[in-house]
Amino acid sequence: MRxxxxxxIYALFWVLSAVFVLPFGLRTPDETGDSVTPGHAESAPVNFSGKRVIKRATVLGLVLFALFYLNYVNGWIVAADLDLSRLYPGDPK
Incomplete structure (x- = not known):
């Protein structure tokens, strides 16, 4: 692999990981006891940290990419394993 x-591929895993980890650890004003600033949504998080999301996405992206690369090198799951035609026997024509 070049x-x-x-x-x-790592960039794709990183973006997927960032979307996945984005909501973890966020708290709303109701949960923290803070007052809602006029003009803000009541569901807006009060403790968002972009650095925390970047760190978590980087770690998760590395783990996912490592698993992908190990599968690529060792061939644990190949395209033939994903053949769904054997689930539907018979000719659909």
């Missing part, structure tokens, strides 16, 4: 492909 290094440019590795960077692109």
């Amino acid at each position: 290094w440019t492909s590795m960077i692109a």
Whole structure:
């Protein structure tokens, strides 16, 4: 696998991880006892930290990419394993 492909695949895993970890650890004003500032939604988090999301996404993205790369090298799951036609026997025509 070329290094440019590795960077692109890691970037995809990182974005997926960032979307996944984004809501974890957030607290609303109701949960923290803070007052809601006029003009803000009541559901808006009061403790959002972009650095925390970046760190968590980086770690999770590295783990997912490592699993992907190990599968690529060792061939644990290949495209033939994902053949769904055997679930539906017979010709659909």
